[in-house]
Structures are given as C-alpha cells and as structure tokens.
Amino acid sequence: MLGDSYLYLISISKSNENNGVHTGDGSVDINGKPVLKQKTGxxxxxxxxxxxxxxxxxxxxxxxxxxxxxxxxxxxxxxxxxxxxxxxxxxxxxxxxxxxxxxxxxxxxxxxxxxxxxxxxxxxxxxxxxxxxxxxxxxxxxxxxxxxxxxxxxxxxxxxxxxxxxxxxxxxxxxxxxxxxxxxxxxxxxxxxxxxxxxxxxxxxxxxxxxxxxxxxxxxxxxxxxxxxxxxxxxxxxxxxxxxxxxxxxxYRFQRPAGSPVTRMCQVMVASFRKRNLKVPQDSSLLYETQEKHSAIDGTWRPAHGNELKYLSSSFSLHELLSSVLN
Structure with missing residues (x-):
C-alpha cells in the first residue's frame, strides 16, 4: 500500500514537471532526445x-x-x-x-x-x-x-x-x-x-x-x-x-544503459562483508546513495527501507560501497 502510494505521488510530480508531453521514466528516442508521450510507446x-x-x-x-x-x-x-x-x-x-x-x-x-x-x-x-x-x-x-x-x-x-x-x-x-x-x-x-x-x-x-x-x-x-x-x-x-x-x-522508447545489476549485486555483497562491523545509523535516509527521492539510476525509485535485508544496510551508501570495493 505504502509503496503504491509513493509511486503514485512520484508519477503525479513527474507528470507536472513535463506537463504530460514527455514520459516521466527517463526514456529517450533513438537519437537520445526525450520522447513525445503521445507519439511513441x-x-x-x-x-x-x-x-x-x-x-x-x-x-x-x-x-x-x-x-x-x-x-x-x-x-x-x-x-x-x-x-x-x-x-x-x-x-x-x-x-x-x-x-x-x-x-x-x-x-x-x-x-x-x-x-x-x-x-x-x-x-x-x-x-x-x-x-x-x-x-x-x-x-x-x-x-x-x-x-x-x-x-x-x-x-x-x-x-x-x-x-x-x-x-x-x-x-x-x-x-x-x-x-x-x-x-x-x-x-x-x-x-x-x-x-x-x-x-x-x-x-x-x-x-x-x-x-x-x-x-x-x-x-x-x-x-x-x-x-x-x-x-x-x-x-x-x-x-x-x-x-x-x-x-x-x-x-520505440529507449532506456539508457544503467549498469549491470549483477555487478552492483556483487559490489553490495563485497561491501557488506567489508563493513560488517559498522553500526547502522538510526536515520534510514542515510543509507541511500542520494538524498533525492529518485534513485541515481534514471527512471527508477529508491526502494523503501525494511528489516528483511538489514545485514546489507551498511553497504547501501554508494560512496561507502565503492570505497569498500576499491580500497
């Protein structure tokens, strides 16, 4: 319920931003320009x-x-x-x-x-x-x-x-x-x-x-x-x-390449192991790679924070994640 409501609010805000002329998910045409919503897809x-x-x-x-x-x-x-x-x-x-x-x-x-x-x-x-x-x-x-x-x-x-x-x-x-x-x-x-x-x-x-x-x-x-x-x-x-x-x-509508999820998954697992002794902050907003509502990957949203994968929380910061992999 909360996830659907959040997604709906995001869709309203993005629709207001582009006045319904372009798509709100970051899709582009074959030349890399924003696509016209009524003529594509x-x-x-x-x-x-x-x-x-x-x-x-x-x-x-x-x-x-x-x-x-x-x-x-x-x-x-x-x-x-x-x-x-x-x-x-x-x-x-x-x-x-x-x-x-x-x-x-x-x-x-x-x-x-x-x-x-x-x-x-x-x-x-x-x-x-x-x-x-x-x-x-x-x-x-x-x-x-x-x-x-x-x-x-x-x-x-x-x-x-x-x-x-x-x-x-x-x-x-x-x-x-x-x-x-x-x-x-x-x-x-x-x-x-x-x-x-x-x-x-x-x-x-x-x-x-x-x-x-x-x-x-x-x-x-x-x-x-x-x-x-x-x-x-x-x-x-x-x-x-x-x-x-x-x-x-x-x-057609095209999504730009955003990196392989297999690579990101491996980075998260490595960073989680390297940062396994860190204390998770009480403020869950500190666990995201960006402070905005959207993900760093265009066209996607930040996942809601939960306790199911809490053992991976210390790796959710992109800065810490990359530092753990590279150092």
Whole structure:
C-alpha cells in the first residue's frame, strides 16, 4: 500500500514537471532526445515487438524441435551422440542470455543488443540452411540400411558453426525483447503501468503461437519436403522478425544503459562483508546513495527501507560501497 502510494505521488510530480508531453521514466528516442508521450510507446510500438517474438520463436523451434532427427538421419550420428549434441546446444542457448543481458544493461542498451545478436542469429540460420541444401556440405545418402557414410570434419564444422551462432543469437536477444517491450510503458503513468501486465500476456501468447506452428507445420515440412526447405523457412521467418522489429524504430522508447545489476549485486555483497562491523545509523535516509527521492539510476525509485535485508544496510551508501570495493 505504502509503496503504491509513493509511486503514485512520484508519477503525479513527474507528470507536472513535463506537463504530460514527455514520459516521466527517463526514456529517450533513438537519437537520445526525450520522447513525445503521445507519439511513441504503448501498443503501437509493442505490435512490432510481439510480431518479432512470434517469428523468432517460430524460427528457433523450427530448428530445435526436430534436431535429433536431422543429426541421426542426415549427419548419420548415433542416437546417443545426437542426443548429447542437442542437449549441449540447448544448454548453451540457456547460458548465453547472461552475455546478452550484461551487454544490454551495461553497454549497448536493449535495442542495439537485439540488433547485433539478431544479425548473428540470422547468419547462423542461413549457414544451417546452406549446410542442409548444398550437396558438398552434407554427407551422401545411405546406401541400403546399414552403409551410411559419416560426415566429414568440414561438414560437421559448418553445421555446428551455424548451430552455435543460433545459440549465441537467441541467447543474446532472449533477455532483451520482453524487457524492451516493457520499456514502452511509462511506469510513472498509472494507466500505462496497468497496460504492462497485458503486454506480458500477449508476449507469451506470441511465443506459444510460434512454438505451435513450428512443432506441427515445420516438422511436417522437414520430414516430407526436405531439410533445405525445412531450415530455409525458419531462416526466412527470422529475416521477417528482424524486419518487423526495426520497422518500429521511430515508435520505440529507449532506456539508457544503467549498469549491470549483477555487478552492483556483487559490489553490495563485497561491501557488506567489508563493513560488517559498522553500526547502522538510526536515520534510514542515510543509507541511500542520494538524498533525492529518485534513485541515481534514471527512471527508477529508491526502494523503501525494511528489516528483511538489514545485514546489507551498511553497504547501501554508494560512496561507502565503492570505497569498500576499491580500497
């Protein structure tokens, strides 16, 4: 209750400051200028993001769903080896989001991180399509039931090069797309803040639609029409995803990189340990990095002080935190 009331008061004060012309959360346009609230963000921007996510998921699951079958049937791997390779690749896809999230938060911002890793993603999709289409890049067909020539090291190398480019690409954009969609709603505006929950509902709906189409139609195409077409269609949809996303650039709201939360969390833990014997002041306002109502990070608010993480209180002062880390 108190947190909601505080946020509401902040939203009123910020709305008064910019007279409702600009957003109150510090968002800017592609050129770094304050955005016009009525002409950017909201659903008109999110429609491009949702279309991008649907196409990207269709492309991803178009590769992942039937990958074991391709490794065993076309690259002539054994079942154990194929399952191992797919599991390693899938694990890589879930590890690489750490790279994308760190780059987006600390250096590039979400938009440019999506741009870079989407390009890598598309190159990987095209490489995979070529490896399944050009005869010299794939093993010969089996002769009879038992004589199956194995793939050469070069054929393996090209295929897995494209596959792991996809893992890097999907991991790079995975933590950014949903957050970038959330950026299109101004948290200081109660009406826009309420719409953010609906956005996430539609976001996961888009994921499921892409997955459904891939798990049914794309698997059928790969089995009946060939793997070149079966990989080529997901590559085409990845191209559509990129085009859709960048078509909405004039409508987007951007948040400037504010530093990685992983770095700040580690700084807090180190400072907390170094300052563990300090006495916490009675005045909780002395525990914040700034005396203003807002956080030092543009577009965010100071968290209310409580006793749940009281053992970290001695590290909340940014000056003391940095001094503890550097000294």
């Amino acid at each position: 909201n659903w008109k921007a999110c429609s491009f993001i949702l279309g991008n996510e649907c196409c990207e998921r269709l492309a991803y699951y178009g590769i992942a769903t039937n990958l074991v079958t391709y490794l065993t049937g076309k690259l002539h791997e054994g079942n154990v080896s194929a399952a191992k390779n797919v599991n390693i690749w899938a694990g890589t896809c879930y590890f690489t989001p750490l790279i994308g999230a760190t780059l987006a938060d600390a250096y590039w911002g979400r938009y440019w991180t999506i741009f870079v890793f989407s390009t890598i993603y598309f190159i990987g999709m095209c490489t995979l399509t070529l490896s399944a289409s050009i005869p010299v890049l794939k093993p010969s067909e089996c002769i009879g039931a038992s004589l199956c020539p194995p793939a050469t090291p070069a054929q393996y190398g090209i295929f897995f090069f494209g596959l792991y480019l996809i893992a890097l690409g999907t991991g790079g954009i995975k933590p950014c797309v949903s957050s970038f969609g959330a950026d299109q709603f101004d948290d200081t505006d109660p009406m826009e803040r309420a719409k953010k929950g609906s956005f996430f509902n539609w976001f996961y709906f888009s994921i499921n639609i892409g997955s459904l189409i891939s798990s049914s139609l794309m698997v059928y195409v790969q089995d009946k029409a060939g793997w070149g077409l079966g990989f080529g269609i997901p590559a085409l949809f990845m191209g559509v995803a990129i085009t859709t996303f960048f078509s909405g650039t004039p409508l």
